[in-house]
Amino acid sequence: MARAGLTAERLTQAAADLADEVGFENVTVSALARHFGVKDASLYSHIRNAHDLRVRLAVLALAELADRVAAAIGGRSGKDALVAFAGAYRAYAREHPGRYTATQMALDPDTAATSAAGRHAELTRAILRGYDLWEPDQTDAVRLLHSTFHGYVSLERAGAFHSHPRGVEASWTRVLDALDSVLRAWPAL
Template sequence: MARAGLTAERLTQAGAELADEIGFDRVTVSELARRFGVKVASLYSHVRNSQDLRTRIALAALEEMADRAAEALAGRAGKDALAAFADVYRDYAREHPGRYAAAQLRLDPQAAAASAGVRHAQMTRAVLRGYDLPESEQVHAVRLLGSVFHGYVSLELGGGFSHSAPDTQETWARTIDALDSLLRNWPRP
């Protein structure tokens, strides 16, 4: 019999909160069971194993970020859309470092196809439409933006910018300016 109140959704949410607290790499079914004060076996009727839990957390994080990005992009275009989109990723990573790490989890093809990752790609391409990039160049631009956003956030969260001036917000703004300029002047093959 399942323990009252435990559901896959509740465990996923608790796992996401745990990831923010202790780090995504340390989230396990055992650790979650300790948090709920139950035996590990009590959770197996809701999640298959730690990998299933981690995948559920990743999917939830992707969904949360996609919802934030959709709201931030509404009615925006060009540099305004680019900055709003970038800020969603940076702000989410700073507020939810464990969930952000979860969103980087490599998903199996079936989970990836059903995930909000598809929405992220669509929104990134919507931002790029404001720059009139040919479709053949968009995949390169999508990869560039993802690399810059994730790279900057990872370095910032890891303390990589804490030893020098200027403030990281100033550098972030300059990074968005540089990306905007690059996208407006995208090199043709």
């Protein structure tokens, strides 16, 4: 019999909180069971295994990030939308490091198609329309932006920028200025 009060949603939310505390890679069924004061077996009526738990966590994190980005870019276009998108993305990664790591998990095609993963690309495409970019350039620009945001956030989280006297905020602003310039002057095929 399932322990009263435990649901897949509650377990996923607790796993997300745990990921932010101890790191996504340390989220296990055992750690989650300890959090609830139950045996591991009590969780298996709600989740299939550790992989299922991590997928649920990734789907939750993708939805949270997409919601945050959508709220940030609403009513904006061009550079304002780009800066708002980037700021929301970076803030989420800073505030929720374990969940952010979960957003990078490779999902099977069916899960990816029904999750917020597609919303991220669509939100990016929405800001790119302000730069008058269309396919196939949009796909290339989506990849450029996501690579840049993820790379910057990952290096910043790893402490890679802290040994240089130039502040990370100043560099972030310049990166966004450069991206705006690149997008406005996107080369024709």
